[in-house]
Amino acid sequence: HLPTAELQALDAAHHMHPFTTNNELAAKGARIITRAKGIYLTDSDGNEILDAMAGLWCVNLGYGRPEMGKVAARQMDELPFYNTFFMTSHVPAIALAAKLAELAPGDLNHVFFAGSGSEANDTNLRMVRTYWAQKGQPEKSHFISRNNAYHGSTVGAGSLGGMTYMHEQGGLPIPGIHHINQPDWWSEGAESNDRDFGLARAKELEAKILELGADKVAAFIAEPVQGAGGVVVPPATYWPEIQRICKKHDVLLIADEVICGFGRTGNWFGSQTMGITPDIMTIAKGLSSGYAPIGGSIVSDKIAEVINACEFNHGYTYSGHPVCAAVALENLRIMEEESIVEHVRDVAAPALADELTMLNEHPLVGGVNVSGLMASLPLTPHKESRARFAGNKGDVGFICRENCFANNLIMRHVGDRMIISPPLVITPEELKEFGKRAKKALDATYATLKE
Ligand code: PLP
Numbered sequence: 001h002l003p004t005a006e007l008q009a010l011d012a013a014h015h016m017h018p019f020t021t022n023n024e025l026a027a028k029g030a031r032i033i034t035r036a037k038g039i040y041l042t043d044s045d046g047n048e049i050l051d052a053m054a055g056l057w058c059v060n061l062g063y064g065r066p067e068m069g070k071v072a073a074r075q076m077d078e079l080p081f082y083n084t085f086f087m088t089s090h091v092p093a094i095a096l097a098a099k100l101a102e103l104a105p106g107d108l109n110h111v112f113f114a115g116s117g118s119e120a121n122d123t124n125l126r127m128v129r130t131y132w133a134q135k136g137q138p139e140k141s142h143f144i145s146r147n148n149a150y151h152g153s154t155v156g157a158g159s160l161g162g163m164t165y166m167h168e169q170g171g172l173p174i175p176g177i178h179h180i181n182q183p184d185w186w187s188e189g190a191e192s193n194d195r196d197f198g199l200a201r202a203k204e205l206e207a208k209i210l211e212l213g214a215d216k217v218a219a220f221i222a223e224p225v226q227g228a229g230g231v232v233v234p235p236a237t238y239w240p241e242i243q244r245i246c247k248k249h250d251v252l253l254i255a256d257e258v259i260c261g262f263g264r265t266g267n268w269f270g271s272q273t274m275g276i277t278p279d280i281m282t283i284a285k286g287l288s289s290g291y292a293p294i295g296g297s298i299v300s301d302k303i304a305e306v307i308n309a310c311e312f313n314h315g316y317t318y319s320g321h322p323v324c325a326a327v328a329l330e331n332l333r334i335m336e337e338e339s340i341v342e343h344v345r346d347v348a349a350p351a352l353a354d355e356l357t358m359l360n361e362h363p364l365v366g367g368v369n370v371s372g373l374m375a376s377l378p379l380t381p382h383k384e385s386r387a388r389f390a391g392n393k394g395d396v397g398f399i400c401r402e403n404c405f406a407n408n409l410i411m412r413h414v415g416d417r418m419i420i421s422p423p424l425v426i427t428p429e430e431l432k433e434f435g436k437r438a439k440k441a442l443d444a445t446y447a448t449l450k451e
Helices: 004-014 022-028 066-078 091-103 117-134 155-160 194-212 238-248 270-274 301-309 322-337 340-359 395-406 428-450
Strands: 033-037 040-043 048-051 108-114 142-146 177-180 217-222 252-256 280-283 295-300 369-371 374-378 412-414 417-420
Touching: 004 022, 048 428, 066 322, 091 108, 091 295, 091 322, 108 117, 108 301, 117 155, 117 217, 117 252, 117 280, 117 295, 117 301, 142 194, 177 194, 194 217, 194 238, 217 238, 238 252, 295 301, 322 340, 340 369, 340 374, 340 428, 395 412, 395 417, 395 428, 417 428
Parallel strands: 142 177, 142 217, 217 252, 252 280
Antiparallel strands: 033 040, 040 048, 108 295, 280 295, 369 374, 374 417, 412 417
8 A cells, every 4th residue: 555644634624523623634644443343443554553442432243253254245245235115024124133132131122223323313312202202292303412411423423312412513402302411420529429410410300200291201311331522421310210210100211232242341331231121222233243333222112113114214324334234244143253352351351451551550440330341540639639630631641642653552632531442352351461551651640731
């Protein structure tokens, strides 16, 4: 391929990147990833980089699994595309829907496919509103979500999300979407114990439902563990109370499992880790380990009964795309064959916890938020008071992310939190290597701050 500098120049000139400014690209040039194997990426200069983010929280199987490519090629030869509109179907979509119904908890037995998590959350918005309208309650149309949540970038999903910097662009949120606080005990709960804090944050949902009127509220949507919002692990009291409130007020519960699903928290789904039974689960990312773009909504019997009885005028050309569905099925087959969920629970999560305990001794690290193989380390100038760096603009996180890059490690930062979400196949030895590189990056960040 072309030399790195030329690739970077072309990239900055013609390629518009998500969540990136062109100035940044033009000044520094993107790091160009050319190959990957296991948990390691190789860039265009030949550096081997430990990917502690599994791409974007998705490459759960790790990179370079030859079985996945073989299945994709076979499916492309056999049937590269057919749609699932207007009374047609095909084997990969049928088989994947049936497999997901088997894996999903409770009576979540029906799948509406999409190309991504954002599309799936848009489906949820329309499907839930259609559900209540079909039941004779069209005014039950409002959604409640959480501040700082990320549910995708389309107009609907971006509105469900609670990131104000996203709302500022393009006139979001659309009407009928409301946000309550997230259960971020580390950042906002220093004054109370975690159990009381979790309960108080859950009760905000009830207050919002009562303010709007239960007959107006269609659904509450949240991730079991908030991911892009900073890996916010809720206190144990939070989810049982949320489930109770939703049931009491006949509000549907949507668990966005785009990150938490498919083993990330040590169970197949984050809802199982949190002990809840949602009415709908949003899935994407780990469904195919990121090898093919596919997402969907898994819905309960009671919702499917209503939606299947009407013509739901919604769908995507690539809903249930045969190649993506075949790749997702292969991903799930490998996950079962290699007991990857058990590996997360019994081997990798305890090994990650050891590394996080070591890193928590670092003077910059204020604590550990972790569930299975998703974690965040908030950076602080003062552990005991959980003080924030001045302005809390993410500068410290940014500096640390750059120091990770310099040490051939990818950790993402959300504000002043460092985020960890490695491939689920990561071994204890590889986690030790992660710990070493992360410590070096923290040391370098500490040195910069002292200058
Ligand atoms: N929901 C959650 C919780 C996510 O983290 C994401 C993406 O990061 C999405 C939805 C959107 O998924 P996609 O990027 O596939 O549209």
